[in-house]
Amino acid sequence: MTSSKxxxxxxxxxxxxxxxxEPGAVRGAQVRGTPPAATHSWRSRLYRWDMKASPYVFISPxxxxxxxxxxxxxxxxxWYSLHNVQLSxxxxxxWVGLDNYQNLLSSDFFWNSLWxxxxxxxxxxVPQLLVAIGIAHLLNYRLRGSTVWRVIMLTPYAxxxxxxxxxxxxxxxxxxxxxxxxxxxxGIDPVNWRESNWGSKFxxxxxxxxxxxxYNALIYLAAMQAIxxxxxxxxxxxxxxxxxxxxxxxxxxxxxxxxFTAVVSTIGATxxxxxxxxxxxxxxxxxGSEHQYQTLGLYMYDQGFMxxxxxxxxxxAWSMFLILLIVAAINLLLTRRLRKTP
Amino acid sequence: MTTSExxxxxxxxxxxxxxxxxxxxxxxGKQMHAGPLTYVVLTVFAVGSLAPLVWTAIAASxxxxxxxxxxxxLWFGGNLFKNLETAWEQAGLGTAMLNxxxxxxxxxxxxxxxxxxxxxxxAKLRFRFSSVLLLLTIGTMMIPPQLAVVPLYLWMSDLNWSxxxxxxxxxxxxxxxxxxxxxxxxxxxxxxxxxxxxxVDGASSVxxxxxxxxxxxRPAMAVLxxxxxxxxxxxxxxxxxxLNQQNPTVQVALNALGTGYIPDQSVIMAGALLGxxxxxxxxxxxxxxxxxxxxxxxxxx
Numbered sequence: 001m002t003s004s005k006x007x008x009x010x011x012x013x014x015x016x017x018x019x020x021x022e023p024g025a026v027r028g029a030q031v032r033g034t035p036p037a038a039t040h041s042w043r044s045r046l047y048r049w050d051m052k053a054s055p056y057v058f059i060s061p062x063x064x065x066x067x068x069x070x071x072x073x074x075x076x077x078x079w080y081s082l083h084n085v086q087l088s089x090x091x092x093x094x095w096v097g098l099d100n101y102q103n104l105l106s107s108d109f110f111w112n113s114l115w116x117x118x119x120x121x122x123x124x125x126v127p128q129l130l131v132a133i134g135i136a137h138l139l140n141y142r143l144r145g146s147t148v149w150r151v152i153m154l155t156p157y158a159x160x161x162x163x164x165x166x167x168x169x170x171x172x173x174x175x176x177x178x179x180x181x182x183x184x185x186x187g188i189d190p191v192n193w194r195e196s197n198w199g200s201k202f203x204x205x206x207x208x209x210x211x212x213x214x215y216n217a218l219i220y221l222a223a224m225q226a227i228x229x230x231x232x233x234x235x236x237x238x239x240x241x242x243x244x245x246x247x248x249x250x251x252x253x254x255x256x257x258x259x260f261t262a263v264v265s266t267i268g269a270t271x272x273x274x275x276x277x278x279x280x281x282x283x284x285x286x287x288g289s290e291h292q293y294q295t296l297g298l299y300m301y302d303q304g305f306m307x308x309x310x311x312x313x314x315x316x317a318w319s320m321f322l323i324l325l326i327v328a329a330i331n332l333l334l335t336r337r338l339r340k341t342p
Numbered sequence: 343m344t345t346s347e348x349x350x351x352x353x354x355x356x357x358x359x360x361x362x363x364x365x366x367x368x369x370x371g372k373q374m375h376a377g378p379l380t381y382v383v384l385t386v387f388a389v390g391s392l393a394p395l396v397w398t399a400i401a402a403s404x405x406x407x408x409x410x411x412x413x414x415x416l417w418f419g420g421n422l423f424k425n426l427e428t429a430w431e432q433a434g435l436g437t438a439m440l441n442x443x444x445x446x447x448x449x450x451x452x453x454x455x456x457x458x459x460x461x462x463x464x465a466k467l468r469f470r471f472s473s474v475l476l477l478l479t480i481g482t483m484m485i486p487p488q489l490a491v492v493p494l495y496l497w498m499s500d501l502n503w504s505x506x507x508x509x510x511x512x513x514x515x516x517x518x519x520x521x522x523x524x525x526x527x528x529x530x531x532x533x534x535x536x537x538x539x540x541x542v543d544g545a546s547s548v549x550x551x552x553x554x555x556x557x558x559x560r561p562a563m564a565v566l567x568x569x570x571x572x573x574x575x576x577x578x579x580x581x582x583x584x585l586n587q588q589n590p591t592v593q594v595a596l597n598a599l600g601t602g603y604i605p606d607q608s609v610i611m612a613g614a615l616l617g618x619x620x621x622x623x624x625x626x627x628x629x630x631x632x633x634x635x636x637x638x639x640x641x642x643x
Contacts, residue, residue: 047544054547055469058459062516063475065456066482069513073490073497080492090496131387138384141376151629152388154636158621159395160576162596163614167398169600170409170607178397178414214391215636222637242374271486274578278600297488297579305583310492317488324484 074321080314087308100315110316112291113299116201120276120295121269124205128213129261133254135213136220137246150221153214161274165207169194169279172203194279197292204293207275212268216261223257224250255338263331270320270327273297296320395618401611402426409607425612429599433613434587438595439620445510445581445591446574452515453570454563461524462555466537476525482518487579495583509584510591514574520566523638527562528555565635568628575621592617 081100083093104110135153143149156164171178172193180190193203227250235245251258276293277284285302287294294302296316304313403422404415429435463469464476494513503509532555540550556563581591587598599605599613625632 047546050547051541052469055463055467055472058463058467058547058551059475061456062460062479062518062521065512065516066518069494070482070485070490073493074485076493077489077491085492090499135384135387138376138380141374141380143376143380143384147630147633149384149388150633151625152391154629154633155391155395155622155625157636158572158576158625158632159618160593160596160621161578162576162593162600163398163618164394166596166600166610166614167394167401170401170611171394171397176410176412176414181412181414210390210394218633218636267484267486271488273488278597280601281605282601284601300488301583304492305495310496314492317486317492320486321489324486328484 077314077317080311081318083311085310085314087305087310093311096311100312101319103312104315104319109291109294109299110319113287113294113296116287116291116293117270117272117295117297120201120205120208120272120293121266123201124208124272125262125265125269128209129216129258129265131209132213132216132261133220133251133258135217136224137250139217139221140224150218153217155214156211157215159211161207161211162278164211165275165278168203168207168210169281172206194281195289195292197290200279200288200293204272204275204279207279208269208272212265216265219261220254220257223254227253256335259331259334259338263327266327267324270324271297273301277301395622398611398615398618401608402615404608406607406609409611421608422612425608426616428606428609429613429616432609433595433599434590435592435595435613435616438590438592439616441507441585441589442575442591442593443620445507446571448511449514449574450567450570452511453517453520454567456516457520457524457566458528458555458559458563459551460521461526461528462532462551462559464521464525465528466532466534476522479518479521483522491580491583494580498584504584505586505589507585507589510577510581513580514577517570520570523566524559524562527638528559531562532558565631565638568624568632569635571624572621572632 080093082095082097084096084099085093139146139149139153172180174180174190174192174194177193179193183190191199193199231249231253232245235249240248272295276287276295276298279293280286280288283289285298285306287298287302296319300313300316300320303316304310399422400415400418401409402425404419405421408415408419460479464472464479490513494509498504498509536554536558537550540554545553576593577591578593578597582594582597585591585594587594590598596613596617599610
């Protein structure tokens with residue numbers, strides 16, 4: 001606690017001196033016109049000190065604030081995960097060792113949330129990235145009003161989780177919802193999107209897909225525009241048609257970017273929280289009547305801030321972190337592989 | 343993850359002339375004109391992209407009884423202003439908007455300022471451990487916000503900061519992505535000779551930042567500012583833990599509307615519309631810059 005206060009004081013101080021207000025400006029004015037190496041006066045010493053110290057001053061706000069509000073809490077979360085910490089009785093924190101983790105491993109709800117996170121992650125990420133590549137490919141043609149198309153595709157990105165989810169809740173509602181109404185047209189029976197197991201997972205994924213497809217499309221588009229033109233020229237000389245060029249030139253060239261977006265999306269999926277919370281309405285923190293869309297993030301929120309077991313919530317948070325580290329390690333291995341066989 | 347991040351946004355470091363000439367070659371050779379089918383498919387996706395937003399407005403202009411009836415309304419009704427007013431009062435959206443503007447504004451200013459300073463140091467200054475520290479910065483992008491939530495919650499209640507805006511502002515005031523983004527931009531956009539010249543003239547680091555770095559960084563600062571504002575406005579997890587309904591941000595207010603026990607759907611839609619409107623307007627005005635920023639290598643927040 002004290003450490004964060006100190007960090008605040010530090011960062012405030014550096015913020016004041018950094019961008020060139022009075023103290024800095026005065027110092028600058030004093031130095032002006034004096035060749036720095038001329039004498040060993042205090043000015044040149046000041047100048048050399050400025051050269052040496054300023055990089056650290058410039059990076060210190062980031063490291064101080066990030067350290068105080070992310071890194072230190074991360075360690076504290078680990079510490080709390082080894083304790084029994086109840087929201088209702090914060091003064092009594094007792095050491096319980098790995099009990100919280102053991103508790104998780106034997107909890108059906110934990111494994112359920114892991115499974116939910118994984119399945120929603122897959123249903124949300126795979127179609128999202130496939131469609132994004134398709135859209136990027138189309139946007140890469142010479143288009144009339146290309147900027148307008150790009151902005152339209154990105155609009156969902158500006159919509160908050162909360163607003164988007166509230167709209168989709170209504171679109172997916174059981175009676176009178178737009179989606180069931182459209183299904184009825186095609187002759188399909190209405191689906192109870194909120195209560196059904198796969199239906200609800202699909203609905204939550206739809207919100208994610210809607211918000212992030214355009215974003216990923218733009219990242220692919222940027223990568224596509226960096227592909228050297230001669231690759232396509234030689235491919236067309238070899239007689240490749242547009243589709244073959246897409247499969248044999250574009251996709252292989254995009255491989256690092258695809259891997260990158262896959263990892264970023266995986267990280268996003270691991271943290272999935274707002275969509276299922278709001279999709280569930282009044283008892284959203286449970287992730288549906290059968291916990292059918294209780295993701296890891298939601299499980300942590302429910303355990304920590306609804307039930308009030310902050311020690312257990314910390315253990316869930318650290319489990320998420322470990323999962324992400326494993327994903328990162330796999331990604332690193334895959335990237336190395338791909339480098340070796342271009 | 344770190345390696346792929348390192349490779350991808352490095353592209354802008356190449357000499358600008360070569361990139362421009364490649365563009366031209368690509369325009370002449372590879373970039374084919376779109377056929378009518380392309381426009382048809384793109385239109386389908388554009389409709390999918392915009393329809394939920396347009397429909398939010400339609401639903402917000404109806405009554406909740408009408409929304410529960412079988413054919414969903416496909417055109418506007420006459421209840422829009424009544425619903426907007428109810429949502430505004432019921433969810434305390436006035437306070438929420440003001441709070442969110444304050445929070446997102448402060449976070450944006452802080453993030454842009456600190457990212458530019460740190461990005462400049464990483465791009466152009468030589469100091470011990472700079473490459474290690476840069477790697478560390480990039481690595482921290484992997485830490486999910488959930489990992490900090492429990493201790494932050496406990497500290498903030500110890501400090502009696504619960505429900506106060508600085509609780510939401512402080513942890514988000516800097517950004518690893520922003521730092522990296524500015525670094526990548528400044529490596530290329532800020533000629534080292536310019537800094538050396540200023541040094542020879544005896545300018546202090548602060549003067550250099552003010553008179554050389556900030557002007558050179560301005561386009562990237564604008565883009566980073568827009569991206570940060572969108573992200574800060576939409577932030578969800580920490581605000582709903584740290585703030586209550588008496589002092590909410592827009593997202594907290596919307597969460598309260600949506601998880602309430604007696605939901606009035608048309609009012610909820612009006613709230614969702616109001617909460618999104620400021621960003622949609624920003625998007626209409628600055629969409630091009632935001633798109634450009636993401637194409638330069640933005641990373642999901």
